[in-house]
Amino acid sequence: MTSAGGASGAGDQPRGPVLPSGGGAVLRAADVRALREALAGTILPGGTDTASVSKEAQAEWVDLLGELEAVKNTVTATQGRLAVALEEATKADEARQGVRAERRGRGVPNQVGPAMRLSPHPGGVFLGTARAWITDMPHTFDALRTGVLSQWRATLMVRETAHLSAEHRAQIDERICGPANLAALARTGTRRLIAQIKELAGELDVHACVKRNAKAVSERRVSVRPAPDLMVYLTALVPMQQGVQAYAQLKAHADAAKAAGDERGVGQIMADTLIERVAGREPGKADEVPVAINLLVSDRTLLAGGQGPAVVLEGAAAGVGAVPAPVARELAAHGIDAEAAWLRAIYVDPRGRLLATTSLSRFYPPGLSALLRAREQGICATSWCDSPVRHLDHVTPFAEGGQTSLGNGQGLCARCNHAKQAPGWSQKATEMDGRHAVETLTPTGHSYVAVAPEPPRPVRVQAVDGAPGWTPASGMGPPGRVPRSRYSIGCHTGPDRGAIVYRPGRNTGPGRRPPRRARPADLSWAHPRPGR
Incomplete structure (x- = not known):
């Protein structure tokens, strides 16, 4: 698939000024904040009881909906201009610092994304799209700026012309979004708009369209x-x-x-x-099919009928996420029943934090890597980023004396790990609400704090005679108490709600084997006898 940024290179300069110096008033964040607060506190016109609103008031509501949508489009255009201006200024600063051309501006998506409450990836897509609007498609940008064109339709204008040259892209831009065609554009549906773009692209450069199709096949x-x-x-x-x-x-x-x-x-x-x-x-x-599923679960949930949810760390690109306690117990029981599951234990301290460990190695060893991925629950530790963990990173770089430890580690996606290496970025490990956190300071002085998800809580056992308590999952008890020899995992709720047995749907059609277990979900573990 072709990126939304299109044919324009990362170093292309917009044809028009990104920061116009004449004309309107200066836009400031405080003014926009005041407008947002005013909109949030407004009262709809025409009364407060929807059962007695006049037709005139309802018509005004429809007009208001349309104007607010136009304002959204104008805001998007302003955000696009700001993002491109920030990228140009950042590249100029980094050029003065001697940063290689191919590395300039690679941290900008990590500033644009969090500012727009997005992950860095869609932040980078928005930046590339805005660059194409301003560089190659001025009519599309004007239609968006004046509220005529929505963000999605303006993005389609970029996406469907990304394989064309700048000249052909400009021709399509004028023939669809030019001043003489705005009225027709307002009446055109989105699917018909895509069809028009493709028809014009085929007329202007059929070879580019064929090459695009061939490239799409190669990206299966x-x-x-x-x-x-x-x-x-x-x-x-x-x-x-x-x-x-x-x-x-x-x-x-x-x-x-x-x-x-x-x-x-x-x-x-x-x-x-x-x-x-x-x-x-x-x-x-x-x-x-034999597979390993890493289940982050407390001993109370797995062994003692607790109701705390578990977290599936693997089984998808970034894990599945939280699952109810009965589902977790059935998942473990069914997997071991079918000889298709491995259970990986993650121990936590009484405050619910993963036990820390350190290494003298430059790179994170496998055991410590598993703890880092478990703590982040498989998702990049950067604020707003939903990408899966690909890199295990030192918060304080190893070259600056940072330890290869759980406290100085974080799981990041590739983009976020590369972005923090740009000039002006810094991070430090901290703690918030008893959990590991990382504070990131951007080149513009903005600070973002990412807090690790809370792991499942362990069973708390009262200490006896000054000795520490143990959890049932450890297979040990306080002094003087004989450990239990067997544990049973059942799908139960609290006594006030009765028992619940979770059973995934079993297919019963022809050729289906009968269930291997004719009893409620139950899993027993036997401790090895002494001397064995």
Whole structure:
């Protein structure tokens, strides 16, 4: 896929001034803040009881909706101009400091994103799109600035012309968003707008369109991302003919299975068949693929019937996230039942923090790496960033004396790790509410604090005779107490709510094997006998 930034290079200078010096009043943050507060405190015109509002007042509400939408578009254009101006100023500062050209400005998306309450990746996409508006598409930018064009439609103008030269892109910009075509643009739907852009692009440069299609085929891939309720989206980006063929075969198989009496829905049969064929399993055995799932869970939840949620750290690109306690227990029990799961224990101190450890190595060893990823729960530690952890980073750089320790470590995505190495960035490890935190100071003096997620709390046992208490998960007890020899994991709630047994849906169609366990979810661990 082609990036939204399009044909314009990172060093291209806008044709028009990004910071115009004449004309209007100076825009200041305090003025915008006052406007925002005024809008937040306004009262809708036409009364306070919606049951007795006149038609005139309702018509005014519709007009107000339209004007507010236009204001949003104008604000987006102003944000785009600010982002491009910040990038130019940053590159100029870094050029004076001797930074290589290919590294200049790479920290700007990490400033734009948090300022707009976005992760750095969409911040960088917005920056590239705004650069294309100002550099190559002045009519699109003017339509956005005056409120005629929405941010999404202006982004489509950039995305669908990214493969063209600057000259051809400018021609499409004028023919669709020029002053003479604004009235027609307001009546055009989004799908029809995309079709118009593609038609004009084919007329102006058919070779560029063919090259774009060939490039798209080379970028075929499979991806996975979390979905609600312990599910994931398994997505394949493939050429159209291949995707249609695969879907048609799955659909034909599902229709045949339904005709033969399969009680599952068509969508369920298609999903099960896809997994069975990809995993190379027999029908009904798709869930028996050996896999390791890292479950961050307290001993109370896993062993003592606690109700604290668990966190699935792996199983998707950035983990699945929090799951209810009964689901966590069933996940562990079913996985071990099928000989398909590994349980990784993460120990915490009485305050719920992961136990710290250090290393003399320049790089984080495997055990410490696992703790870092568990503490961040698989997601980049930068504020607003939702990318999966790719790099294990020293908060205080190793070259500046920073330790390879849990307290001086953080899990970051590649973009955030590279951005903090730009001139003017600094970080320090701190603590907030008893949890590990990192304070980041940007070149403009803005500060952002990222706090590690709270891990599941351990069982608290009263100390006896001055000796520390132990949790049931450790297999030990206070002095004088014989440890339990077996632990049972059941799906139970508190006594006031009764018992709950969590059972994922079992398919019962033809070829499905019977459940391997005819009892409630239960998992028992036996301690090894002495001498064995």
